[in-house]
Amino acid sequence: MHHKLVVLQEIRPNKVYLVKYQNQDKGQFYLKKYLAYQYQNIVEVVKILKGQQLRNIVKIIDVSIENNELLCVVEEACKYNLREIIKLHETTFDTQEILKCLLDIIGGLLELKNLNIFHRDIKPDNIVYDGENYKIIDFETAKKFQDDRTKVQSLDIGTLNYRAPEITQNRAYSSQCDVWSLGCLFYYMLFKQERNHMDQLVIPQNHNYDDQIIKILERMLEKNEKKRITLANLQNDVQQLYNINNNQTQSTRLEQNTINLVSDINKNINEIHNDINTFNNIMTNLIIKEKNEQKIIKLYQFWTKRLGTIFPLKIKERQTIENLLLFQIQEFKQKRIKIDLFASIDQIKDELNCIQDLNDYYDF
Template sequence: MEEYEVLEKIGEGSFGRVYKARHRHLRGLVALKFIPKIGRTETELQSLRHEFEIQKGLRHPNIVHVLGAFETFKELVVITEYVESDLYKLLEDGTLCEDKMRMVACQLLSALYYLHTDRILHRDIKPQNILLTCDGIIKLCDFGFARSMDLNTYVLTSVKGTPLYMAPEIIEEKPYDHNADLWSLGCILYELLVGSPPFCTTSLLQLIRKIRYETVPWPTNLSPGCLNLLQGLLEKDPRRRLSWPHLLEHPFLENKVLLPPEKLRPQLPLTTALTASQELAKEIQRQDLSQRMPFKNKVFTRALQRLEEYERRRNSAPVSQPKQAIAHPAAAFHSTQFNPAFGDWTRRQSAVTDIHHLPPAMDPRISERQQLLEKILETTRWRTKQNVADIDPLDAGTNPYNFILSEKALPISPRGQSTIPETVSPSQEAKIEAKETTVEVNAATAAAAAGPLLSKSLENEEWEEFLDGTLSDAIENPQTLEQRDLIAVVVAPLRNVNASPSLVERIATLLAVPWAGIDREDTVDEELIVRAYADTRVVPNLLYACKVMIQRRSGDNRSTGSIDSKKTDAELTADDLQSLEMLLGLMARLVHLRTTAEFINQFCDAVCVLDCAAAIHHLLSVDRRKAHAVGHILAILSHVLRTRAENVSVVQDILTQRDTNLVRLLSNRNPMIRSRCCTLIGYLSLRGTDKLKELGRQPVVVERVEQLLADSDPRVRQSATFAYRLLSGHKNRTGN
């Protein structure tokens, strides 16, 4: 790093940060891409290293050149040539004419021909991954999803890419080959001429349906040659799609595609026609992989089927219903606000009351399933004895300053990561391999795929219908939640500011199924579910959803992420608070899991990276409206202090945003709040920074803790004893 002078930040996202820099001696400009290791699995890190290896060996004028890469304890750093702009720069003045589109097409085709000749599939061609130099040269970048195919591999199955530019065969989750890249290219060329991709909608499920079933809307002002090229590239049947080597001969391109020298082409390039025996081998491989791909892993297909079933039910409902019938919950079965399987999520309490008075004509299974749902919702209210924060922190007879913690603090490695071994037992390794041999659907890809579609608007009803069906599947077969691809799709709406409280609550409820205490004959492999949740960043997504909900209701500064201190919790609706309780309850359960430290690490990282400290502090003020939500926060903060001493600054950031009213929490009528606040104060005194210790040792706080020694609730007395011993010990040591 000493060789480079960092000039400015030019980009930031979930992948990391990108800076413009200058070489101190050669004076050339470069781009430095910093990718944090924290929170990434070893599989993801290996995938990133694989991307660098692929790019380092590429030498082409239309591909961004990787100059080098190195690693630190915390980050992967990639050095690439600096490119000034991206493809959207060309669209600032509107769409392109055919001549300019031809220039872009020839350069991209040259890059793709070079890659496919070397048997490399890019698999994520989209405008954001196409850069533009000041000289008008197009450069392809971001090889995070690229795959180098060996000589015996003809087709792939893993779902990679961005749905707007994803080929139909990938959407249908069928085996595919390099022709998927050519479909993506066709989408981009179409967008340059028209101003939007061939199929464009803000609904993920509607997009899937459009790509599968609808025809491309062709503009009428294109020349025959241009139209023919686009129709060839956007052919839905990959076997009939315009491809190599015939693509190079298309008259619209005017022989302007730059090709690599013949002597540099490797054996069996993807750009030459296959022999009869190779075609046969490819077809056998395609059919074999199709048969081995289980239906339950086909997330797009299942989601679309649920949407179609939902629309069939809606269309078969009566056109109109008497108003007096709709007023009764039982009569609302055909409205969009009521689900016949699980009742009314937005007004759950009244639905539970009225469900026992359903007319005889209604489905008798509803009462049973409603009770099942209520069982799941209890995941945000685990019994006190199940929560680590409320287990007796003092061992009988121990010295008050050398007590035994209820849960042993996990040993910390020099990098701040848990030293719990991440090895997998042979039996579990076999399970994982058995799953991944059928189809590899990358979880991060699925989440990223939904992200662009969710950025502007969200079809809440469609997502709710999808989640209702998935919840039903998960109750009957909890192994459904072992699929990382499914979890990645499920959490995607949590990153959208337009997600309704009802939708957010559904997501949290679904994810809480494994710990809902539902009686089952078969056992659930919790470790595989935990791995799926960790790999798809469930905890950071839950935390971000909390922040969005609070900012949306409580007055915020979107540029700084701060929350208006003059606002109170009154702006949060009952539905908001119910959703927040679900989110925080699930987060607390995951953070307290004893089998892994990954969730608590992700929580601490997310508070800093997502700037959530103010939002969490704001939630402490809802203790009188939603005690359980505040109780979960107190439990998480205590757990951070108990097991993650190096992250004490996270607790400080949350509690010192403004003056935290500990006396108010200690005086709350709910004994759970009083108990957990005492536990937190004890850990503030034991492991907090000077600022935190000062907060917990205020005279009014100590006086209130002393009063709680005689509280009527035994849990409160126990926690108050723990806190008071530590506070009294401090007084004795300081001579007060």
């Protein structure tokens, strides 16, 4: 173990650790260990990436080789990967968030391509969210090439369900292999499932996505890499779709959420238990007075968690508050305000424990 680092937690046995630098207040980082037979393929990549300020690539802080192991210290972006995020927040991971995530990953792949690096293992497990941007992590199979094509083949590169046909068929490949893998990831984000038919693209029935989204997916999963959409063209098409979708939904959805919220409160106010009524009034007043965007989100999260735990049968009331939370999240995102959506309930309570009006409501 690197002598400057102190291990705080073992995330994955003998592989990933949460660490901090000894006697330094630099915050927390992740330390990833690669065995000797692995690091020969990635040491050049991580040394290139070390210190780079890339928007959609996890920042590599330090790289060293000790005891026949490659040690890589990276920023603590998020403890959840994209697969876990989608499972935890499936209802809020809507079309606009999917397109935002797709744009960020495209941006990350273009950053790598500009450095002549192929990632070769794009999948949900290798994407994290730092509260503002989605970032690519894990460079175990990444490789630097002199040009945008390689004749080095290996059936073991990447993850099977995300592996491009040209790699599976042991043919020369280019950065287009990452476009295919990203297409498989896009499919997973859209339909919340892996592709089960590897020889053909099967679109689940009864989906609600726009035809343009499906067309982009089809162009990403074109078997012929020469006909497959390029990263640059993909970025342009997705950005246009993101802008259109944002313009169409932003005002109507947020306004309708507000209207529904007011209507639901008025319809259900007489049915709410006195304790809930008092609690709701307190939460409403606290949010109106609060100026800090992060605390506003934490107050809404606290509100919904307590309603769901203490009053599990009051589904309507909880859904009303969840609607307002979604409204607030979208409003902050539109203003490009960085917010943390993945704090645990204990972290939320700790942050709000200075608010005296909530002292009687830490009962869940």
